[in-house]
Amino acid sequence: MELRQLKYFEAVARTRNFSRAAEELHIAQPPLSRQIQNLEEELGVLLLDRSSRPMKLTNAGAFFFEQASQLLAKIDEVKAATAKLSSDKKLWMGVGFVPSILYSEIPGFIQNWRSTNEKSEISLFELLSPEQPEALLSGKIDVGLGRLAIDVEGITNIHLNEEKMILAVSSESPLVQQNSISMEEILNHTLILYPSTPRPSFADHVMRHFQVRGLTVRNTYETTGVQAAIGFAAAGMGVALVPESVVVLERRDVAYLPLTDESVTTPLLMFIRTNNDSPHVKEFIAYLRERINPAAQV
Amino acid sequence: MELRQLKYFEAVARTRNFSRAAEELHIAQPPLSRQIQNLEEELGVLLLDRSSRPMKLTNAGAFFFEQASQLLAKIDEVKAATAKLSSDKKLWMGVGFVPSILYSEIPGFIQNWRSTNEKSEISLFELLSPEQPEALLSGKIDVGLGRLAIDVEGITNIHLNEEKMILAVSSESPLVQQNSISMEEILNHTLILYPSTPRPSFADHVMRHFQVRGLTVRNTYETTGVQAAIGFAAAGMGVALVPESVVVLERRDVAYLPLTDESVTTPLLMFIRTNNDSPHVKEFIAYLRERINPAAQV
DNA sequence: CTGCAACTATACCTAAGAGGTATAATGATG
DNA sequence: CATCATTATACCTCTTAGGTATAGTTGCAG
Known part of the structure; x- marks a missing residue:
């Protein structure tokens, strides 16, 4: 054609x-x-x-x-x-986001950066973890943001922070009476995991949290993404472990419950090409690090 | 190229x-x-x-x-x-939506229609009122949905229903104490209107409601669309009159206040090509009419 | 139903330009 | 600086886009 x-x-x-x-x-x-x-x-x-x-x-x-x-x-x-x-001699940069981060406050930081950096043009892409290495290496994106470490030659992982997880439950559920929930207790309910493909995914990360605690997960339901998982939780089909930052997805039919075990966390990782020497990208990375985790600054 | x-x-x-x-x-x-x-x-x-x-x-x-x-x-x-x-011998149809309708329950009706009509494929488009006549006549869409009558040769307007308007205010505002608000009282606040272009737009429809009541609007702030208007209202920059159906856009930082004057309404209109004789489109129109306003059935 | 006007398809020709081959120019490397 | 790898240039061929002439359809007036 x-x-x-x-x-x-x-x-x-x-x-x-x-x-x-x-x-x-x-x-x-x-x-x-x-x-x-x-x-x-x-x-x-x-x-x-x-x-x-x-x-x-x-x-x-x-x-x-x-x-x-x-x-x-x-x-x-x-x-x-x-x-x-x-x-205009603008500097373009592509940034890939895993969906759960796309629905967090981070895109807001990027809007901020944009408005203070006239010469910088940024496009955001929703890319699942396994899609990010290729996009990075090919140059489609210069920065990736995700929750699972990438072990690929030529890509550097930068740990931005560690975020607590919380449990999304239907607002009809009796659980909303509690002010926290333990990992054991979660297993009394169907656990909604996401995304089912491609693997490895956030679902595996969640499963590992149970495994390292010697807990066996019985009932699970796999779905496509955070949005869907929260939707299913709202409908009372089960409960979903989600990063704390997604509470911005407020819905009348969903409640979020903190975990008793505060060590149940998920990392926020940044990925770049190891050999990327663009000062523009470096500046952007420094900005994001500062905004997301000021304490971690060197 | x-x-x-x-x-x-x-x-x-x-x-x-x-x-x-x-x-x-x-x-x-x-x-x-x-x-x-x-x-x-x-x-x-x-x-x-x-x-x-x-x-x-x-x-x-x-x-x-x-x-x-x-x-x-x-x-x-x-x-x-x-x-x-x-x-697959599917029947395709394009439907154009003014944004405020796109954020209502109507797309849900269309999902329903889709799932019960295997042979029907529908694409939704966000199209402002002044863009709809051309899209209809050229065949890009077969049905348009908007709030301002279209007076163009070859296009038929169908009145679906009349919807009340409500006032979006910041949840911080003292107004949230009231259980309704009069049109006069609204004028004590900056009125957020949308969209600023292209005209005529919903902004003019809102203005007319004040004009026919002999009220003079002083402070206005024009913005791009419903989403933005509600965002500005949330930020306390003023108040916005919106169709009742957008309450599905729940936000913790926004409250919606009914109007004392219940005659402040906005129509929901459907546009089709006058000479459109496709049974598929006719069936779809009948379905929508029934779903949206069962009383109006003939 | 017939003939005309308006329109699209077919046949065939011309010419622009896409792709090929041979080779020169240039950047990387020991 | 010599050599290898890679890209650019020069020039040729051949595909195919576009042109012209004309035949075939459709719609409509009478």
């Missing part, structure tokens, strides 16, 4: 007329017809119903039209943004 | 090596170099720093690499989805 074909189809679908679209595109009508035919052939789908005038979009055509329009707009944006980045 | 160039750049940026990328792409190295040069020329930006080995991405290059990868992935998705749509 070629971009040309998307542009052409967009014009035809919008004007509902090959001849006028061709005029708009500054080409003759026959080549336009051919390009659309090729496109339809490649997709294996009829996009236009030519047997009526004015022409109609098929269902698939209507969908493709919507998507193509969005893609074309996106491409223009990217082109403009790339040129601007360079002409 | 051509899609080919995006593909080629993605391979070069990923492998950091023209020769190996060329091999992977099944072309010779020189044409690959030329395509990348053309791309850089068109963007007016140097994407790669070739004067070191292994090659480095420039800042702009790193950004473009990220974006290009996403675009390519998106294009593949769209291709697959289009083919699937047609092979």
Whole structure:
């Protein structure tokens, strides 16, 4: 498929007329017809119903039209943004977040950094732990944030802090009467773990906390992510251990219970390419360390 | 710009090596170099720093690499989805939402519809009122949902219901003691309106409620959308009139106050192309009407 | 139902440019 | 500084996008 074909189809679908679209595109009508035919052939789908005038979009055509329009707009944006980045001498940086961190206060810190650093442009990406090494090494992101150490050649782990975990339970649950809960007691309920794939994941980290205490976890339910886990907890399907910082996800139907055992924690880790010598990235890292854990400063 | 160039750049940026990328792409190295040069020329930006080995991405290059990868992935998705749509004989429909409705219970109704109608595929779009007529007429969406009547040839407005408005205030505000508030009293506070552009917008609808009551609005603050307006109200910068349904946006720092004057309402309108005769769309409309306002059924 | 206007598809030609080969230029390395 | 690895340049070939002419459809006025 070629971009040309998307542009052409967009014009035809919008004007509902090959001849006028061709005029708009500054080409003759026959080549336009051919390009659309090729496109339809490649997709294996009829996009236009030519047997009526004015022409109609098929269902698939209507969908493709919507998507193509969005893609074309996106491409223009990217082109403009790339040129601007360079002409303003801005420094771009990609930051990958594990979802539970994306819903914490850290993105707020990054907004702050952004507003005080005119020349810095940052994009945030939701990336699961196992996806981060590749994204880092390929240069798609310069900084990763997650909760599981990455043991890959060329990537350095930086320990930012250690966060307590808390238990998400339905606000209907009798547990909300208690002001804390023990690890043993948690096992009386179905434990909601996440994410189920890809492994290793935060689910394994949670399981390890039970294992090192000699506790056997019986009933578990695995789901896709924090949001879903909290949703299931809200619905009374079980309880979920989550990092303390996600309490910003307030919901009327969920209560959060501290743990009796305060050593049940989860680390907050930062990942960078070992050989990354960009002063821009170093400055950003220093900023984050300071904001997240002032005590740990050297 | 051509899609080919995006593909080629993605391979070069990923492998950091023209020769190996060329091999992977099944072309010779020189044409690959030329395509990348053309791309850089068109963007007016140097994407790669070739004067070191292994090659480095420039800042702009790193950004473009990220974006290009996403675009390519998106294009593949769209291709697959289009083919699937047609092979499964699914019926696709686009639905445009004004943001305040997107944060209401209505998307939930649509999820319901989706799960009971196997053959129906729906995409939701956040579209401001003035953007909806064009999207409808061009076929990008088949149904629009908004709060301001659209007076455009070929578009039919359907009145779904009339919703009360409520006042969002900071939970710190002394107002939370009251169990309702009058329109006059609101004017003692800064009124947060949204969106500021494009006009006409919900802001004008709110203003009209004061005008028809002979009230003059003095202090206003305009912002981009509901979310932002509620955020500003939370921060104590003023108060915002919002449709009742947005209370699902619960926040610890915001309280919602009913109005004494219950005639301060906002309509919920549905827009369709007047000549839309698709039974699929008609069925969907009937479903929505029933869910939203059973009383109004004929 | 017929003939005309408007429109799209087909056939075939031309020319731009994508890709190939050979080779020069340049950065890394001992 | 010589050598290896890698990218750029020069030039050729051949695919294919786009042009022109024309045939085939559809919709509509009469």
